[in-house]
Amino acid sequence: MAKGLILAIDAMGGDAAPEVTVAGAELFLAARPDASVRLHGDETQLKPLLSKSSDRIEIVHTDLYVTSDMKPSQALRRGKGSSMWNAIHDVKDGAAHASVSAGNTGALMAISMLVLRKMDGVHRPAMTAAWPTLRGRSVVLDVGANLEADAAQLVTFAIMGEAYARAILGIEKPTIGILNIGSEEMKGHDEIREAHEWLRNSGLDLAYHGFIEGDDISSGTVDVIVTDGFTGNVALKTGEGVARMLGMRVREALTGGILSKIGALLAMAGLKHLREQMNPSNVNGGVLLGLGGVSVKSHGGTDSRGFARACELAADLAASHFRDEVAANLEKIRQKGMAAE
Structure with missing residues (x-):
C-alpha cells in the first residue's frame, strides 16, 4: 500500500453498507491523493464494488460484522474479529492513523474505549x-x-x-x-x-x-x-x-x-x-474525543458523499496536534486539582 495517511474503514457498518462505504471511500481517495484506506469486511462483497483497482485500497477480509441491533455488551463479547473491531484495532496497532465506521453507535463506543483506551485525565x-x-x-x-x-x-x-x-x-x-x-x-x-x-x-x-x-x-x-x-x-x-x-x-x-x-x-x-x-x-461525522486514537462515527443512514466527509474529518483530525493540546491542558487542570476522577 502507498505511503501517507492511512484510514481503517469498517466497510460493513451502516444502513446501506457495503455499497455506500466503498463508494464513499473512493470519493475520499479521489480528493486526497496523499491518503490510502484499509477496507475491513467480506472480500467477496467488497471487491466487485470497487470501480477500479488501486494500490491505495487494501481489502482486509473478515466475514464477521457488528449488527445494528447488537447491544454494546454483546459487541464486546462477540465482536472480536469483526470489521468494526479490526478497523479500530488498526489504529491501536499503528496500521492506520484513524478509523471510520457507520455502524452501531453503542458498539462503536464500547469497542473504541476497550481497544484504544482513554487519555490520561479523561474519565x-x-x-x-x-x-x-x-x-x-x-x-x-x-x-x-x-x-x-x-x-x-x-x-x-x-x-x-x-x-x-x-x-x-x-x-x-x-x-x-x-x-x-x-x-x-x-x-x-x-x-x-x-x-x-x-x-x-x-x-x-x-x-x-x-x-x-x-x-x-x-x-x-x-x-x-x-x-x-x-x-x-x-x-x-x-x-x-x-x-x-x-x-x-x-x-x-x-x-x-x-x-x-x-x-x-x-x-x-x-x-x-x-x-x-x-x-x-x-457535516457528517462524530468523533469520540478523549481516546488514545481517532475513532470517527459516520451517520448510519448517510450516502456516499456523507461517508466521504466522515473520512475527510478522520484524516484532518489524524493529521492535527489536537490530542497533544488536550493532554497539555488536562495536565494543567490535574495540577490544579480539577481533573475528573
Missing part, C-alpha cells in the same frame, strides 16, 4: 457533532456518549472541544460556552455552575464565554457548546427534525401552484445554496 470520552449556524459551524459535545456529566467532566469536555474546533474548523481561538437554561449565573444545577466557575478561574488560555441558551446554538454565539450527553442528544435530534420540517414546508410552498413553481425557477440558484447548507452529508 469518559465525549461524542461530538458539527452544528450548522448563522456564522458557519459550531462543535457540540457531548451528544450521547454520557447521559450525565459532573463538573470535572464538563471542564474536560470544554478542553477537548476547544482543541477539536481549532483542528477541524481552523479557528485559532475557539470560544466556549456551557449550555444552560439561562445566561444568569444563578441558573442551572450545581454541576453546571461549578464547571462555570472552574473554567472562569482556571487560568488556562481558553476563550470562555460563559453560559449560553438553546437559541444560541444555531446563532453561532460560541464555537464550542458544552453539555451532558442527554441534553446534547435531545438538542441534536430536535435540530435535525426542525431542519427536515422546514425543508418539507419550503418544498410544499414552492410546488403548490403555477406561480409558486415559476418563483422557484427564478430563485433556483438561491434554493440550491440553501439545500447545500442544509445537506446533512456536509
Whole structure:
C-alpha cells in the first residue's frame, strides 16, 4: 500500500453498507491523493464494488460484522474479529492513523474505549457533532456518549472541544460556552455552575464565554457548546427534525401552484445554496474525543458523499496536534486539582 495517511474503514457498518462505504471511500481517495484506506469486511462483497483497482485500497477480509441491533455488551463479547473491531484495532496497532465506521453507535463506543483506551485525565470520552449556524459551524459535545456529566467532566469536555474546533474548523481561538437554561449565573444545577466557575478561574488560555441558551446554538454565539450527553442528544435530534420540517414546508410552498413553481425557477440558484447548507452529508461525522486514537462515527443512514466527509474529518483530525493540546491542558487542570476522577 502507498505511503501517507492511512484510514481503517469498517466497510460493513451502516444502513446501506457495503455499497455506500466503498463508494464513499473512493470519493475520499479521489480528493486526497496523499491518503490510502484499509477496507475491513467480506472480500467477496467488497471487491466487485470497487470501480477500479488501486494500490491505495487494501481489502482486509473478515466475514464477521457488528449488527445494528447488537447491544454494546454483546459487541464486546462477540465482536472480536469483526470489521468494526479490526478497523479500530488498526489504529491501536499503528496500521492506520484513524478509523471510520457507520455502524452501531453503542458498539462503536464500547469497542473504541476497550481497544484504544482513554487519555490520561479523561474519565469518559465525549461524542461530538458539527452544528450548522448563522456564522458557519459550531462543535457540540457531548451528544450521547454520557447521559450525565459532573463538573470535572464538563471542564474536560470544554478542553477537548476547544482543541477539536481549532483542528477541524481552523479557528485559532475557539470560544466556549456551557449550555444552560439561562445566561444568569444563578441558573442551572450545581454541576453546571461549578464547571462555570472552574473554567472562569482556571487560568488556562481558553476563550470562555460563559453560559449560553438553546437559541444560541444555531446563532453561532460560541464555537464550542458544552453539555451532558442527554441534553446534547435531545438538542441534536430536535435540530435535525426542525431542519427536515422546514425543508418539507419550503418544498410544499414552492410546488403548490403555477406561480409558486415559476418563483422557484427564478430563485433556483438561491434554493440550491440553501439545500447545500442544509445537506446533512456536509457535516457528517462524530468523533469520540478523549481516546488514545481517532475513532470517527459516520451517520448510519448517510450516502456516499456523507461517508466521504466522515473520512475527510478522520484524516484532518489524524493529521492535527489536537490530542497533544488536550493532554497539555488536562495536565494543567490535574495540577490544579480539577481533573475528573
